[in-house]
Amino acid sequence: MAPRIAHVDDDSDIRESVSRILKKQGYEVDSYLSMQDFIESLQDESNLPDLAILDVMVESMDAGLTTYAQIHKRYPKLQTIFLTSLGDMIRPYFEDGSHEWVCIMEKPVEPVSLLATINDRLRNTGAAA
Amino acid sequence: MTITEFSWGKPGDQSLFGMNGEKLKLSDDVLITNIRWFITFRWILIAILVFFEILMLSASDILAKVGITEQQKWPIAIIIVLIIANIAYLFALDYCKSGKYNSPTINLWAQIIVDLICLSVVVHYIGSTSTPISFFYVLHIALACIFFSTRESLYVTILVCVMDAIVIAIDNFLINQAPLSALVKGDYILSESARRDGAIIWMLFLDILFLVVWYVVSRLSLIVRNHERHLSHAYKQIKQAQVEKDQYALLITHQLKSPLDAIRSKINLIKEGYLGEMTPEISEALDQMDFRAKNMSGLILDLLRLERLKTNCLDTAKSESIAIKTVLKKCIDKLTPLINTKKISLHVSVENFSCQCIPDQLEILFENIISNAITYSHEGTSVEIISEIISNHQANIIITDHGIGIESKELPNIFNEYFYSPRAALHNKATSGIGLSIVKIAAENNKLKIKVASEPGVGTSFTVVFDNIQLLKE
Secondary structure, three states, rough: OEEHHHHHHOOOOHHOOOOOOOHHHEEEEEEEOHHHHHHHHHHOOOHOOEEEEOOOOOOOOOHHHHHHHHHHHHOOEEEEEEEEHHHHHHHHHHOOOOOOOOOOEEEEOOOOHHHHHHHHHHHHOOOOO | OOOOOOOOOOOOOOOOOOOOOHHOOOOOHHHHHHHHHHHHHHHHHHHHHHHHHHHHHHHHHHHHOOOOOOOOOHHHHHHHHHHHHHHHHHHHHOOOOOOOOOOOHHHHHHHHHHHHHHHHHHHHHHOOOHHHHHHHHHHHHHHHHHHHHHHHHHHHHHHHHHHHHHHHHHHHHHHHOHHHHHHHOOOOOHHHHHHHHHHHHHHHHHHHHHHHHHHHHHHHHHHHHHHHHHHHHHHHHHHHHHHHHHHHHHHHHHHHHHHHHHHHHHHHHHOOOOOOOOHHHHOOOOHHHHHHHHHHHHHHHHHHHHHHHHHHHOOOOOEEEEHHHHHHHHHHHHHHHHHHHHOOEEEEEEOOOOEEEOHHHHHHHHHHHHHHHHHHHEOOOEEEEEEEOOOOOOOEEEEEEEEEEOOOHHHHHHOOOOOOOOOHHHHOOOOOOOOOHHHHHHHHHHOOOOEEEEOOOEEEEEEEEOOEEEOOOO
């Protein structure tokens, strides 16, 4: 079965770009406009994705970070990538010690590096495409 | 229907007269500093007393001629008590766990009480009514007003009044023997009842004086503490404002950069063939578009970086001991794509040492210097990064390029914010012009010196001077 990837971004151009790249590589992509939509989709356990790509500043300054904290608590094994315009500049907003396992990618979406990172993350769970 | 109330009043505007003494207690840290100062002060006093005691013993003949003949044991007893007490305070402060019965406040109370008892003994022997020695009590009241809350300092004042009263009572009502001062006066001895009346008046006078001193000093101390509180409140507000400013800068950066990112994401989609085939001309045009957009993104992020370095308000801005090799490796890893495109050969020969710096900022500093070295190098040349260990505490990291160099008239200005060099801009159209301003602020924040040597057309070398290093074994 194709790995499922959830992508949350309020920018429709970015959503479209990511979904086009991933679908072409055979991933199943669910795009969400807001973190709330994504969290609601998780009510149904069968809907759990293999990997989540989160924007950071969606509804509020740190919606991505608070969502991450929530889902990481509930599903510690769910792989997450932050895809944000600010890149490493958001690091200070993470708590200490999370540097190693939080993956931050800076926009724009670059197909080659995005796919490489996704594959690398999914390999940890054994669900790579 | 939703109703929300908004108000923009300024919080915490308390008048000086509505202040509550209890709330304005000093913090433990301040108390401990004061305790140490108190103890040092007491050591000085003990030294003076010891000096006088030795003088008394060694020069008793000369003193006898002047008229001072009396040799007593009480000064020695006072010195011993003060020494033992001082050691006990220090011991309680440094070696005992602080708890319910060992707090800075209790320590201070013990000091004041022991000192008052010692002073009372001194007052008794020197003369409570006939000498001005009782005025030394005022010192204790003033100190209590500074260290304690208003109420506690009042207790000390009452204690002082009681002790002084007891001493005067003992001297004048219980012991019939005339005190030392009366002996010195010799020729006129007051009648017993007149002396007692005088003592009562003296006692009342002193008590009133003590209370007045307490009132004045505690009032002053309250005002000072209130100002201190206002200051710390203002400092907190500044800190909060800085955090909010950082968030605002972050938001603006995000809003400015997001559209560019969307455009560049689409460009990448087309370039990678996700939207169908394209001609080489289109591909070239896309590259050019992407290049310009990328430079603009870089500038926007650099502005945020500069803003952050200036305010220095985030928790990550904490100095820690970091190994220089780790920092340089991270920077070089980040810059590898740039190194490859410019076909630069990078030579790194660095002895590892650790320095006390803010990790993120040291990284930014080296990243900017090395990336400049690469950017302004001629293609196919080399960039050298070497270390120079001056002593066990001092080392330099020297980054040398063989590029366009800097003109001598431009060299003094290169670290100025928004300094624009047409020569540099001609060589590198992507310059934001604030890279070296970022280096300057990062160096300032980390107390680093930078030396720059350059010759146009030959190359430039940046020397970062570390003053406080520790050599690390490989």
